[in-house]
Amino acid sequence: MSKLYGVPVSPMARKVLVSLELKGINYEIVPVTPFNKPDDFLNISPLGKIPAWQDQDVTLADSTVICEYLEDRYPDHSLYPPGAADKAKARWIEEYADTIMLPALGSIFFERVAKKMINQPADESKVQDHLEKKLPPIFNYLETLLPDADFLFGADLQLADIALITHFINLAHAGVHVDSTLYPTLAAYVERVFQHPAISHRISEDQKMFGLK
Numbered sequence: 001m002s003k004l005y006g007v008p009v010s011p012m013a014r015k016v017l018v019s020l021e022l023k024g025i026n027y028e029i030v031p032v033t034p035f036n037k038p039d040d041f042l043n044i045s046p047l048g049k050i051p052a053w054q055d056q057d058v059t060l061a062d063s064t065v066i067c068e069y070l071e072d073r074y075p076d077h078s079l080y081p082p083g084a085a086d087k088a089k090a091r092w093i094e095e096y097a098d099t100i101m102l103p104a105l106g107s108i109f110f111e112r113v114a115k116k117m118i119n120q121p122a123d124e125s126k127v128q129d130h131l132e133k134k135l136p137p138i139f140n141y142l143e144t145l146l147p148d149a150d151f152l153f154g155a156d157l158q159l160a161d162i163a164l165i166t167h168f169i170n171l172a173h174a175g176v177h178v179d180s181t182l183y184p185t186l187a188a189y190v191e192r193v194f195q196h197p198a199i200s201h202r203i204s205e206d207q208k209m210f211g212l213k
């Protein structure tokens with residue numbers, strides 16, 4: 001059985017989990033957290049990060065690399081739009097989510113949720129600093145980028161949507177919601193994507209894990 005190393009509340013592992021679900025691929029999850037890595041984990045993930053993937057053919061690290069591999073290996077239910085220009089735009093959005101949104105939104109989740117799980121106090125001054133300085137440029141950019149209806153590339157949820165929404169899920173777990181008066185398009189998009197069955201399933205699994213359901 002193919003193995004996904006990581007935990008579902010990791011935003012980057014969640015990207016892969018939703019892709020696996022949409023493509024109908026069987027896997028087992030091997031729970032590895034940033035706080036609890038097996039001694040030999042660097043053999044699987046050279047940078048020591050989650051997620052990592054292993055099947056009979058390959059061992060891979062990095063959510064983008066894993067999702068591209070899954071797309072190549074299981075092309076049914078494609079998670080990219082057709083056409084070179086739209087595909088490049090989708091990859092840019094994924095890159096933006098992974099490199100800009102992960103540290104900005106992820107730090108708030110880390111302070112308020114992950115630290116609680118390891119019995120450490122949140123640094124609320126860091127959270128406030130991120131809320132005031134890091135989030136507005138990101139939200140302003142997304143407000144210009146997102147559609148008023150459906151998903152980024154039409155009626156189907158694709159990888160670019162998953163890459164963005166995974167960070168908003170953790171932001172919501174940290175008690176932060178998009179202000180619809182300031183960012184109406186972004187707020188409506190987040191609400192719409194949260195209702196997609198593959199996304200609402202992940203949110204409710206997380207809530208079970210947090211003991212909220």
Ligand SMILES: N[C@@H](CCC(=O)N[C@@H](CS)C(=O)NCC(=O)O)C(=O)O
Pocket residue numbers: 010011012013034048049050051061062063064098
């Ligand atoms: N570019 C990587 C980033 C992965 C990443 O930063 N994962 C975090 C958890 S969400 C991690 O493993 N952090 C622990 C560490 O850096 O040691 C990807 O997309 O998979």
